[in-house]
């Protein structure tokens with residue numbers, strides 16, 4: 150049985166980024182399944198926290214199971230779910246929502262009880278996200294709705310997205326397109342904004358100072374978690390290098406080569 154080493158075994162709750170931390174694409178990273186099993190055996194609450202709003206929790210559960218990581222849908226918290234929760238909490242009866250985005254955000258809003266519309270004149274709220282099927286027509290409806298006074302939320306600010314062929318436009322590129330057309334800026338929910346961290350802490354039920362964020366990206370995982378009052382661990386299996394992590398402000402509380410650095414020897 151794998152156990153976490155001190156001081157990591159003392160945290161009451163964990164927020165865990167996925168891409169670059171647990172896996173790259175479909176390849177699990179060293180220690181990933183042992184790490185999650187250690188948390189499960191110790192009955193330590195955790196959430197997988199991702200800015201990626203394109204997939205549903207069910208899709209993540211399936212993908213993780215293929216990597217020998219076995220969790221329920223309640224362990225997955227995406228910027229799409231955080232956005233749907235935010236709309237629910239902030240606008241009690243918002244009417245139909247106009248979405249520029251994919252399945253992840255559409256399903257999250259529908260599961261939260263919202264009707265979706267493709268028409269600017271019906272929408273009082275616009276939600277934008279990564280959208281591989283974005284069209285001029287869809288962006289034009291969003292622009293008309295925003296210019297007509299609809300509230301505008303953005304699931305996550307990531308400007309680019311790593312694909313097999315290289316860097317391609319991400320959610321933030323859709324946002325930039327709509328900003329150019331509307332001369333407005335959206336309320337952003339995903340990391341590093343406080344919205345997603347506050348909601349994740351509510352779900353975990355743990356105080357920020359006893360909760361730790363484990364991530365690979367300094368300007369989202371580490372910056373956002375530090376701002377929300379959490380402890381931070383940067384793992385070097387994804388985006389950040391050791392030099393970048395050591396030079397970053399706020400500096401991560403711990404910098405680890407990989408997840409094996411969390412275990413008792």
Ligand SMILES: [Mg+2]
Pocket residue numbers: 166167168169170364365366387
């Ligand atoms: Mg990551």
